[in-house]
Amino acid sequence: MTTLQECRTRDAQDPLRSLRDHFSLPEGVIYLDGNSLGALPRATPARVAQVVQQEWGQDLITSWNKAGWVSLPQRLGNQFAPWIGAGPDQVVFTDTTSVNLYKVLSAAARVARADHPGRTQLVSERSNFPTDLYIAQSVCQEYGLELVLVEPEEIATRLTPQVAVLLLTHVNYRTGAMHDMAAVTAQAHAHGILCVWDLCHSAGAVPVHLLDANADYAVGCSYKYLNGGPGAPAFVWVHPRLADRPGATFAQPLSGWFGHAAPFAFTPDYQPAPGIARYLCGTQPIVSLSALQCGLDIFTAAEPLGGMAALRAKSLALTDLFIALVEEHCAGHGLELATPRDHAARGSQVCLTRGEGLGVQGVGSGAYAIVQALIARGVVGDFRKGDGGKHLDILRFGFTPLYVGFEDVWNAVQHLRQVLESGEWRKPEFNHLNAVT
Amino acid sequence: MTTLQECRTRDAQDPLRSLRDHFSLPEGVIYLDGNSLGALPRATPARVAQVVQQEWGQDLITSWNKAGWVSLPQRLGNQFAPWIGAGPDQVVFTDTTSVNLYKVLSAAARVARADHPGRTQLVSERSNFPTDLYIAQSVCQEYGLELVLVEPEEIATRLTPQVAVLLLTHVNYRTGAMHDMAAVTAQAHAHGILCVWDLCHSAGAVPVHLLDANADYAVGCSYKYLNGGPGAPAFVWVHPRLADRPGATFAQPLSGWFGHAAPFAFTPDYQPAPGIARYLCGTQPIVSLSALQCGLDIFTAAEPLGGMAALRAKSLALTDLFIALVEEHCAGHGLELATPRDHAARGSQVCLTRGEGLGVQGVGSGAYAIVQALIARGVVGDFRKGDGGKHLDILRFGFTPLYVGFEDVWNAVQHLRQVLESGEWRKPEFNHLNAVT
Structure with a gap:
């Protein structure tokens, strides 16, 4: 007892214990919903005020370079990468989880079509977060795949050479149950299946080792355990063996200018940037991205504490x-x-x-x-x-x-x-x- | 002289003249770059501080309903719709121009494939803003279309029954030249061609009458003339005859939960929401969206002044x-x-x-x-x-x-x-x- x-x-x-002082929580509240919307870091209001009043209001367009707005998705990605077992220049914060999932599922479907033509299934869990299933439905429609939804205990037996892509959320949003990422990925790879992991309920909450697990693609949100603020931009990671695969066929379909090899050359032809940068698309919400940095800084502060x-x-x-x-x-x-x-x-x-x-x-x-x-x-x-x-x-x-x-x-x-x-x-x-x- | x-x-x-007082411009600067990044509205810092400190920090998840976060894309869309000649519940602010363009070009390609099978071309201007062309390239690859780039003076003669979709930026980013939206749309419709308009350099800057011009789809950004802040979320408009077209085939491909008919029912099947709401996808950056409202409020203040x-x-x-x-x-x-x-x-x-x-x-x-x-x-x-x-x-x-x-x-x-x-x-x-x- x-x-x-x-x-x-x-x-x-x-x-x-000292990390609690980095947050501004309402008086008298025991907040057990950080898995839905993380709490406000104490540093965020001042950082946001600086971005709005100084960087935007005073410095205007010069801030794209001077304040580093243009590379914010990459810088935040590099800052956070070690927390999900990713390497440098492998992660960007951008867009939303749903949009990023569309990018990586499309890319995976293209790779599977090239490497294993004739595969017909995209497998996921019936109790996956709905937006994941909605995006998977769309990608299946576009690439002629069947979306097969299974219970967690069925996954192992459903990984067959019919399957092109396996999409799983690492920690289930309803139950909190966590998959063994390395084991499931190895099972899938044994059948030539690409693995896409949704880390929305994992990033910053549980150990994630994307490279060690040999995962293929991952996405996740930053407004839960990363404390980035409501609707803060999501992240996307792609294993370098896939991110750098040459040929426009293997770039993701949201081919906006920020994912171009030379975005400011203003050339009419799309040439994907090397690596994860090709998973960027349009101009990002700088105020929201800047707020996110204060959430990530607390993880940096947690490093010397263990x-x-x-x-x-x-x-x-x-x-x-x-x-x-x-x-x-x-x-x-x-x-x-x-x-x-x-x-x-x-x-x-x-x-x-x-x-x-x-x-x-x-x-x-x-x-x-x-x-x-x-x-x-x-x-x-x-x-x-x-x-x-x-x-x-x-x-x-x-x-x-x-x-x-x-x-x-x-x-x-x-x-x-x-x-x-x-x-x-x-x-x-x-x-x-x-x-x- | x-x-x-x-x-x-x-x-x-x-x-x-009084509207200038709604902005906070740096001392000694003559700012002629509002077509790249609009100036800071005076009201924005306090609004952003309120969203961060009160709505997020104190009220936490309750703000999704209490502060109306969940409907912010629609409310801002309705506030701004009259300025582009759109009706109520026809505009949402969400994602980026590039992502929204992908949605509407994909939707247009699907409609064209159903209504005019066999059409092979997507026509745009060679000097269109590059990201528009990059997205068009991707959509062409997915839907088996050829991207045909022409000079502005060639457009009329290139509108043939081979063309599925015409994509034009209303005001050219390089030259400031503006198309006659109603005339070009009528020419295109005479050949059964769908018209997609990019309003990045038009919205809030020149009169736009989407419904009167009988346009089909439009997108645009909010960080230029709308003064929404760096990378502020973009908007998307779809003519009701197309937005409400039944059948999942005609929904746009980024089928995230915010575009679902019942996003919080958490059902595994995607059912597109009626109208423009199906053009929403994931969870939006609330801090950036809230900042945008201060930019739109200045247009509301401009109404009684003419x-x-x-x-x-x-x-x-x-x-x-x-x-x-x-x-x-x-x-x-x-x-x-x-x-x-x-x-x-x-x-x-x-x-x-x-x-x-x-x-x-x-x-x-x-x-x-x-x-x-x-x-x-x-x-x-x-x-x-x-x-x-x-x-x-x-x-x-x-x-x-x-x-x-x-x-x-x-x-x-x-x-x-x-x-x-x-x-x-x-x-x-x-x-x-x-x-x-």
Whole structure:
């Protein structure tokens, strides 16, 4: 049985504790939704003001060179690359996850068509984040592939020589379950299948070793664990053996001027830039990109404190603690653990399910209402609706080791216990399912 | 012969004069590059600070609904739609011009393939902005079309039943020459050709009547005349007869979740949203989008002062004055007018050429050096390199009627005269062509 005092002791001994001071969090809030929108770094407002007032307002167009706007996607990519096991000049921050996924899936489909003509399938998980499946549908339509959706336990048996591309999200957004990237990639490669990894719930949250895993393509967002701000530009990584593949056929289809070998030569013919730069397209939102840098700077500050190994150790300690405390303090209220107990298969979030029929009449499981009641108490998690079948309603809690502490976990569980024991989640104001986003 | 006093009188009588106070321009600068990067609205820093510190920092994920982040692309689109002759719910601000162009060119290619199978060409202008041609190349490769590049005077004769899509930039970035959108669209439609218009140098600068012209698709950027900030999100408009065309085949290929009919239902199948919303894709950069609103608000403030008719009248008066003063005060230095004198064919910029061989040894025409010498004096225009053939080096000066005045024009021309007469442009520091962007 863990006590509040033990939680405080763990916070006091936490080597990453000082990183919390890099964030500006609202008073009285325990923020367990950094896997949806990361918190505001303290440095961001001043940096954004500088970009807007000085670089834009005073220096105007000269800032494209003088302030380095033109290379911001690359500079941020290089700053963050080590955190996903990528090399220099292999990552750019640009556009959105959906757009970047379109680029890499298209590129993969082209490579597969050239190297393994006749392959007919693009395999992904049925519970993948929907936008990934929507983009995959479009790419399948364009390249004459069939989109085959499978359950996670079926993946290994569905990797056959019919498959051109495997698209997986490393950490599942609903359950927090994590794939073994190296093992799955090796299985896929054994059948000549290209692997595309979505790192939205991994980047900055769990160790990722793209080069070591020998992955082919990866994308991810920066507004979750990277704390880049709402809708901050996403990233894209491509293994150099594929990024540099010669011939316009193997460039990605969004062939805008920022991905040109000589963007300011203004020549009428598209010539893809070497390497990852060809995955750039149009002019990027500089204010949003600049804000992102403050989020990445906190990772740089975490390096001398132990880097990703320390972040991962704390993340697992936080999620272990949350699981143990929920099971100890909230038993008997129908909550079940949806996230793997196995550390190797767990991301940085804990998801709980609640059986259908446990809620108040007409609103299903009560999971939505419980989340709303917690938010009213200042404990911010989120709710993901079930599909009425295998996937139940989910209460989702993200644990960002940069700013969540052990006492936060204790307090969050006490609030959850009180919400459940008092029955306050049954109040009508917490049961408006239409308000769900 | 116009005098300085007359310029001052015109400023004093300018009904739009008060709009200049909505901008924060650097001291001592005459900014004639708003066609590259618009100036900073005074309201933007506070708005951005509010979004960052309150909406993100304090209200966190609740701002997606509470602050209306989720509908920002549509709300900004509706605010600006009247300025391009579009109706409500027909415009969204999102992504980049290049990405939006890819969406609409792909959609047009799909419609053409269905309605006029066998058409083989996509026609554009050889001097179109390069990224437009690069994107067109990619779309042509995907849809089996030939990209045919022509000179502006050839367009009419090249509109044949072989042509699927015509892609034109309304106002040319190099010369400031403007097409007659209604006339060209009617010519194209007479042959069953779909028209895609790039409004990057038109939106907010010249009258645009998309619905009246019966255009099919349009895109444009917001960091030039709309003063949205560096890399601010672009816009896309599609005629309702095409945007609502049923069937997934006619949706654009970047099928991300924000373009889904029910983005938060998290269903695995893509169902395009009705109308222009299906041209959204991923999660948008909220900080950059919010900054853009301050630029659009100045257009709203311009409405009671005469709206686009007043802006256009002033823009033509400014460019007329600049042309007249250059010809009067700067004669004999090899400058030629590249922008049409005909009002109906002129955008909101004036471009001058300078013959090859007039510069100092080894740096061509001297146009680059003259622009650099002007910038050193606080007169900011820009330089566009020639192609060594028909297209000469260009000195480009944009006249934004929101913040440029008649005395500014007088002073700019006096600086140009002094730069030319004194020969200061010949100084080595102004002749580093490699520094050009």
